Amino acid sequence: MNDTTTPQRPLRLGTRRSQLAMAQSGQVAEAVRRVTGRPVELVEITTYGDVSREALAQIGGTGVFVSALRDALLAGEIDFAVHSLKDLPTAQPDDLLLAAIPRREDPRDVLVARDGLTFGDLPRGARIGTGSPRRMAQLNAWARSLGQEIETVPIRGNIDTRVGFVESGELDAVVLAAAGLTRIGRIGEATQFLEPDQVLPAPGQGALAIECAVTNAPLAAALAELDDPHTRAAVTAERALLAALEAGCSAPVGALADLLASGQVVTEMRLRGVVGSTDGSTLVQLSTTGPVPASEEDALALGRGLAAEMLDKGAAGLMGERAL
Numbered sequence: 001m002n003d004t005t006t007p008q009r010p011l012r013l014g015t016r017r018s019q020l021a022m023a024q025s026g027q028v029a030e031a032v033r034r035v036t037g038r039p040v041e042l043v044e045i046t047t048y049g050d051v052s053r054e055a056l057a058q059i060g061g062t063g064v065f066v067s068a069l070r071d072a073l074l075a076g077e078i079d080f081a082v083h084s085l086k087d088l089p090t091a092q093p094d095d096l097l098l099a100a101i102p103r104r105e106d107p108r109d110v111l112v113a114r115d116g117l118t119f120g121d122l123p124r125g126a127r128i129g130t131g132s133p134r135r136m137a138q139l140n141a142w143a144r145s146l147g148q149e150i151e152t153v154p155i156r157g158n159i160d161t162r163v164g165f166v167e168s169g170e171l172d173a174v175v176l177a178a179a180g181l182t183r184i185g186r187i188g189e190a191t192q193f194l195e196p197d198q199v200l201p202a203p204g205q206g207a208l209a210i211e212c213a214v215t216n217a218p219l220a221a222a223l224a225e226l227d228d229p230h231t232r233a234a235v236t237a238e239r240a241l242l243a244a245l246e247a248g249c250s251a252p253v254g255a256l257a258d259l260l261a262s263g264q265v266v267t268e269m270r271l272r273g274v275v276g277s278t279d280g281s282t283l284v285q286l287s288t289t290g291p292v293p294a295s296e297e298d299a300l301a302l303g304r305g306l307a308a309e310m311l312d313k314g315a316a317g318l319m320g321e322r323a324l
């Protein structure tokens with residue numbers, strides 16, 4: 001066990017500087033202190049995604065927020081890093097390990113609209129800000145189904161910036177992840193939680209991933225105490241669906257796995273997936289249920305199976321689109 005005679009050096013947690021990254025790193029740091037009994041210090045790292053003014057979709061690849069943290073891990077400059085799971089590319093590098101995926105926050109998207117409005121109350125021609133093709137596709141499809149007219153406006157920036165477009169009156173509403181607002185203490189500004197039947201979240205949304213080098217087995221073992229197996233199974237299925245569609249984080253793909261229960265007893269896992277054209281004219285939306293995955297392979301198979309059905313229904317033709 002711990003050697004109590006020599007003081008242990010702090011564990012170094014690499015984090016981006018944004019308010020959201022600092023909030024989630026702070027929360028994980030506290031949990032890691034609890035399970036390891038060691039001090040944890042935050043090491044700030046600037047990523048390309050933080051400094052680039054290009055639209056994310058134009059930078060192209062997934063993981064722009066992630067690579068600088070991973071470089072620091074591999075260089076031994078930090079001991080572990082915390083990522084928003086939905087920002088992680090689906091392919092895991094061999095030399096890095098997702099040591100823990102803690103229990104996830106509410107995975108839903110929320111609307112932050114002026115004057116406390118909900119989606120159905122928005123006036124004709126309302127301008128809704130989002131840079132995400134997934135959100136655009138589903139918001140436009142939802143509006144069509146209600147006979148409503150909206151305009152989706154591509155924006156990016158941190159949470160402050162995006163909510164700021166509503167406060168300034170430039171936009172009628174923006175759509176954000178509930179989890180991000182919750183982590184920075186601003187979920188009270190949401191005017192509506194968007195139900196997954198209307199807007200499926202991004203694969204992995206609301207979940208965090210705690211990553212360390214595969215070579216650091218003692219740390220990986222300690223971090224594993226923070227893992228939530230149901231969250232891990234769910235996000236593994238969601239990300240397998242994304243990978244099998246050969247889509248990246250800027251693709252118009254939503255996915256959500258959840259547990260179905262009969263009384264208190266968890267019976268099955270349900271996986272829902274959607275891919276659509278950004279104008280909302282076409283959506284391929286499917287759902288499947290199966291036994292709660294007992295292994296990573298089972299979870300991968302659930303996601304791949306649904307992706308195959310979606311491809312059968314024409315999903316591939318909807319994936320070429322890029323935001324902006």
Ligand SMILES: NCc1[nH]cc(CCC(=O)O)c1CC(=O)O
Binds near residue numbers: 178206
């Ligand atoms: N794409 C940016 C991003 N990455 C993670 C979150 C916060 C929510 C989460 O942890 O899933 C957000 C903000 C948002 O989508 O509103």
